Structure formats: C-alpha cells, structure tokens
Amino acid sequence: MDFATLKSRIYSLIGRYPADICYELVTADINARLRVREMEATDTLTEAASVALPADFLQMISAYRDVDPRTPLSPTDTTGINRAHVTSGTPKTYAIVDGAMLLNPEPDGSENIIIRYYARQADLSADGDTNDILTNYPSVYVYGVLAHHAALIRDEKAMAIHGAAYGQHMKLAQSSDAKARYSGAPIVPTVRTTP
Secondary structure, eight states, X not given: OOHHHHHXXXXXXXXXXXXXXXXXXXXXXXXXXXXOGGGEEEXXXXXXXXXXXXXXXXXEEEEEEOXXXXXXXXXXXXXXXXXXXXXXXXXXEEEEETTEEEEESOBSXXXXXXXXXXXXXXXXXXXXXXXXXXXXXHHHHHHHHHHHHHHHTTOHHHHHHHHHHHHHHHHHHHHHHHHHHHTTOOOOOOOOOOO
16 A cells, blocks of 8 residues: 555545644654564664664664674663773673664674664655555554544544554554564574584
C-alpha cells in the first residue's frame, strides 16, 4: 500500500481527507512505541571514541566488534562510561549520547562495529511514498489516522472507537512480530566454547 491508497481508503470510510498532521502523528507514534522486525536495520561503523549513528537510528538492538571471534559490546549509560573511562584499549561498552555511540575503552584501533538497530519510519508525503509499517501493518495506519482525525475534530464517540482499535492493532502488530520472530519456541542462549 502507498500513501495515495491509504488516503483513498480513509476517504471512502469517512467521506473526507484528514489533515496531513494525522498521518504525521501516526508515524511519530510508530517511531515512539512500535518495535517490530520490519523496523530493524544493520549498519557498519568504524571504531572511534565517539561514533556517529545513522540518521534513522531509534534504538540499539545489538552491537559487536567485527573481529574473530566477534566481540559483543555491552550497553551502559554516560555515568558508566565516565566512571570506567579508559583512554586506550579494546572497547567493551558503549553509551548512546546525542546521536553518537561513545565507546569505552576508547579504541586504539579502527575495527568495524556492526550494529543492529530499530530504524525510524519515514513520514509519508508524496502519493507513492510507503514505509515498512504501512506495507506490513496497514491497519495501524488506518486506525491511527482515524483516531487522530477524530481527536482533531473533537468527535469523542469516534475517538473512543478508533482510539481503541488503534491501540489493539498496535498490540497485534507487536504480537504478530513476536510469533514470527520466535515461532513459539523458547529462546535458548548459545554459549561459545573455545577448544
């Protein structure tokens, strides 16, 4: 589904086109609240004391140094980075600050770091625009736009109906993702042993 199709379907439901802000608010809600595999992205960064994160970065899933064997990096906060700061060595921890990944110890090399993260969904503006959530979970956009439109025009009855459906479809997207990701099997951690 693309933006033009979404607008057309909303029009057929309520007989009018909601304001553009309704669509923007749904995308903002998705970026703030939804975390599904369709939002995942991978990027390769080069080690430095402070590494710029991708422009669409929302939240870290995992990070590791691309060496043999792979070395996972553990998350911490700025207090943890400052408390254990070492000016040179092999990075073991990171903190996310102002769009950057701070490494500790500060690296004395320039290995690649592979990050897996949740990527921000782009706003819809041109008729042909789409994003992964609109493609895979169109009901989130349909009910989200209807809920925001009802709030904007102060239609309390429609707001209650569409708001409840919106929340339900956000939860359905999340649970559908969990089922697809794990196929109902328990998660078993893997331990690497060295000979």
